[in-house]
Amino acid sequence: xxxxxxxxxxxxxxxxxxxxxxxxxxxxxxxxxxxxxxxxxxxxxxxxxxxxxxxxxxxxxxxxxxxxxxxxxxxxxxxxxxxxxxxxxxxxxxxxxxxxxxxxxxxxxxxxxx
Amino acid sequence: xxxxxxxxxxxxxxxxxxxxxxxxxxxxxxxxxxxxxxxxxxxxxxxxxxxxxxxxxxxxxxxxxxxxxxxxxxxxxxxxxxxxxxxxxxxxxxxxxxxxxxxxxxxxxxxxxxxx
Numbered sequence: 001x002x003x004x005x006x007x008x009x010x011x012x013x014x015x016x017x018x019x020x021x022x023x024x025x026x027x028x029x030x031x032x033x034x035x036x037x038x039x040x041x042x043x044x045x046x047x048x049x050x051x052x053x054x055x056x057x058x059x060x061x062x063x064x065x066x067x068x069x070x071x072x073x074x075x076x077x078x079x080x081x082x083x084x085x086x087x088x089x090x091x092x093x094x095x096x097x098x099x100x101x102x103x104x105x106x107x108x109x110x111x112x113x114x
Numbered sequence: 115x116x117x118x119x120x121x122x123x124x125x126x127x128x129x130x131x132x133x134x135x136x137x138x139x140x141x142x143x144x145x146x147x148x149x150x151x152x153x154x155x156x157x158x159x160x161x162x163x164x165x166x167x168x169x170x171x172x173x174x175x176x177x178x179x180x181x182x183x184x185x186x187x188x189x190x191x192x193x194x195x196x197x198x199x200x201x202x203x204x205x206x207x208x209x210x211x212x213x214x215x216x217x218x219x220x221x222x223x224x225x226x227x228x229x230x
Binding site: 034041042043044045046049087101102103104105106 | 118147149156157158159162170172202204206218219220221222223224
């Protein structure tokens with residue numbers, strides 16, 4: 001799987017949009033971009049994923065650049081409960097078994113400031 | 115739907131003992147993966163099971179083993195425990211259909227293992 005690069009930490013004011021960048025310059029054509037977050041001492045929580053197009057769900061939006069070498073996770077109205085470590089992961093699709101391992105990096109520690 | 119459940123949530127063992135951890139996936143999910151999380155190494159993949167067969171394995175010694183039952187429930191076993199095995203062990207389940215785009219994995223709360 002392609003490696004990802006994320007800033008180690010970020011702060012965001014409560015109520016503002018949090019924009020978390022991820023660089024995946026070696027991504028392959030069949031690799032998806034996934035975002036997870038982990039709140040202290042809990043299991044990681046799936047947020048969103050995408051291949052080429054921008055995606056939006058009830059939690060967040062994912063913006064993928066046209067060359068697919070980077071992406072941004074957007075939390076539109078950050079709350080204190082969004083304080084967590086956010087992981088950007090790229091994964092191969094269409095494998096023999098449909099699911100390959102998730103390779104977690106060090107992630108971005110996002111702190112929402114009241 | 116009920117989420118992924120893991121038992122026990124906390125465990126204290128002594129060096130040299132063995133331990134078995136259990137994971138019940140979300141109903142209908144057939145793939146179960148195990149991860150180890152430590153402060154020093156972060157989240158590391160242990161292995162994945164699909165339809166009772168190990169499909170993928172991480173770089174862990176043979177002391178770490180697992181299995182999956184016909185109802186998709188999975189167990190992970192660690193023999194001859196070492197101090198360095200102290201960690202949060204996470205289980206994740208996904209639908210896991212062969213040949214399809216990768217499905218999102220849903221994680222359980224983890225089992226916190228302390229080896230003394």
